[in-house]
Amino acid sequence: MTATAIPGVPTRVTLKQGGGGRAMRALIERLFIREFAAMPFDGVGLAAMDDGAAIPFGDEFLVITTDSHVIHPIFFPGGDIGRISVSGTVNDLAMMGVTKLLGITCGVILEEGFPLEDLERIQRSLVDTCIEAGTVVVTGDTKVMGKGEIDGIVINTTGIGLAKRLVRDNGLRPGDRIIVTGTIGDHGLAVMAKRHELQLEGDLRSDVAPINSLIAAALEGAGDAITAMKDPTRGGLSSSLHEMAQKSQVGVILQESAVPLTDAVRSTGEILGIDPLHVANEGKAVIGVRAEHADRLLDILRSHPLGRDAAIIGTCIAERPGSIILDTGFGRRLLAEPEGEPLPRIC
């Protein structure tokens, strides 16, 4: 069998299709969603393309999420592949409204010759991050591939938990305020700077952290007012906002000056020519909230150590559904939806 090449239609997987943006969504929709979405499933399944799946369970929801972690380099300022593996999965569960973690699984694939010393360091980080998040690895799997068949180590984590009330990424309504729980762009730019061995002034560190305790506080204090949540990982804040706006059929006016950025992120973004709005975060959430409760939610977030820099950054509107309108202070323009993360293997 040979594939008939159609001019202009790629016949091979591209790096961009792994970047978490529009190109990846198109690939997944084409290949994975179409058929599985047609199969009977009583709950939030693959078709929703949310942060995870949810199955009604008594008067609660069983939530499941999975992520493979291929980050390069495996050790970077502020974290490592072990910390990101636990945090990424715990955060995806939190985004769906999980307040009780049942456990996570850990599937490790190693390259022959991988240093045991590094493996022990990663294992230590997995344990520490589980303790920090209040969860535990309940089952796992180990595979070894030959030299040159895989680059070092890859870790898949799947998490399960219970949500009393499900939070989706498609519930934004006109008038809602958009909150981010802290500074944006730290993870993506820290990893890029490390990869390019940039000598930078200031402290550029990944924000990678399990933020389930922060989200639990938000849900407990203002859960009824929260209309949508998503963690701005691959493709960054821009990709998440676009996805939330498209699914919710609202527009979003984003106040550029209100988006919290560290000086290190701002200057590194300028040096590398990369917009911090477009790169991955690993310890942040984007939250939609009813306008009249926005200040209260902000207070709750800011009183938590992981939410000190939380800020109201935008407002939902009925016009221009699916679009993000960037208000620069000098005028307004449409924010482009990223095709994908600027660099592969960011998480």
Added chain:
Amino acid sequence: MTATAIPGVPTRVTLKQGGGGRAMRALIERLFIREFAAMPFDGVGLAAMDDGAAIPFGDEFLVITTDSHVIHPIFFPGGDIGRISVSGTVNDLAMMGVTKLLGITCGVILEEGFPLEDLERIQRSLVDTCIEAGTVVVTGDTKVMGKGEIDGIVINTTGIGLAKRLVRDNGLRPGDRIIVTGTIGDHGLAVMAKRHELQLEGDLRSDVAPINSLIAAALEGAGDAITAMKDPTRGGLSSSLHEMAQKSQVGVILQESAVPLTDAVRSTGEILGIDPLHVANEGKAVIGVRAEHADRLLDILRSHPLGRDAAIIGTCIAERPGSIILDTGFGRRLLAEPEGEPLPRIC
């Protein structure tokens, strides 16, 4: 930091440690079990090193299992990486007693340039095997790594399901009979023959299949009499029997002539110099059953299309706990416990 090398103690991961045998168990115990096992968890967790984890849930058990599939080649006689990804996870759940599947997750890692035609073929196989098993992919993740950073495609599947009564791999008691649900060695030898491009007579095909309907029939008809179950994947029947015997603290007398083998497996094993008892199966179960119910269970299994070749192959004894004693018909000898699967990337 440099690791201090201890003479005779490896400092790097070896292929053998991914082979599912003793070497792998030692690595996992050293690195993963020690600390996670000490963390609070109300259920069957990592320390049990069973086919999955189980969490008490009302009067049932929520069972979770995870596997990364790195098989090479990705298409082989009788199956492909898609079929094995669904079957492996569904079967691990069945081994723990799951009779209601809640869903599986699918994390795909692709190499840049991977042919979309192959991806579509794998996706088709994932869908078909899900339909066969009566489950659905509920959530997923897609990553792309650069050329040469991963060999083609790797798929992680995590499954969750409910068990009314948990079945473990450590419940064998002296007197119990050991049943296998069909012929042994088909998967491992089919993949090896394909890898070496052997031209063989006869039909050597992998047995890869979801056997949850077979196991459900066994549990419904003879559940109370079943004392242990395990699927003989990496390391084959020998590795599974050793693990079950060690955990249960019984010996097992294995009747060599009773182990079902196809002619193709027998002859290929001889050509390659590989004992079919030591290679992976992907559509079989090893079941421990109370002696007085063994024939009844055998009848149930044989009346199911996936259990036609089921056979009673051994008996548990109180003596020599942890050992497998091979009765060749001419005498008895200890069956060696494999260090690991003879070849890597078998599943």
